[in-house]
Amino acid sequence: MGGVAREAGQRSGPELACPISPVLDIVFSRWTTPILWTLNEYGRQRFVELQRTVGTITPKVLTQRLRQMERDGLVIRTYHPEVPPRVEYEISALGRTLAPVFAALSRWSAENLAEVERARRQFDGEVPVQKG
Template identity: 75%
Template sequence: MVDIVFSRWTTPILWTLNEYGRQRFVELERRISTITPKVLTQRLRQLERDGLVVRTYHPEVPPRVEYEITDLGRSLAPLFVTLAEWSVNLDKVEQARRDYDTKHQTRGRRL
């Protein structure tokens, strides 16, 4: 379960689809600005394979593809809420990192 839900890009993709509904590839790419197109394609394929996302192909000119979270994917919504609530702690995490880095940089200079 941890491998499925907590891989680097799974949560942002599922959260985006849950929050904004059906999205085209380029819309997802814009909303998750730090993901590369290659990685987004790979993760969407994996999520589709896992049954968390459905891909709909529309044979138009030009072709249109949309992605939507499935009911199975949506069942993770309480997890998204919990993660969003916990995110208020991110400033504490950043402070802990700064403290750690400062402590270990000073120690390294003494050696």
């Protein structure tokens, strides 16, 4: 893995240690994943529909995340010059390429989250350490 970063010759610091760091910042920031998941699962959505489906996100934060995802090429914003104006958001072809990543993370979660919770309880002293 490290060879790829060295060959590129452009990465330094955390990116050299972990070449997926830039992707993590793009895809897994606080609200990006739920928004992309929603658009992938339910298709094109108007702002209010998307806010309702995603849940507790504020309009300001949703606007910020959608703008950033549009800038990153993950979301397509379509403005319809009607009265009243209508704006719709949909996941782009680039954004859809993340669907297998989300599916793999969903499987990992289903298979391992109980073990993570057990480890947390054990670490916090709520469960005695099992030996051998």
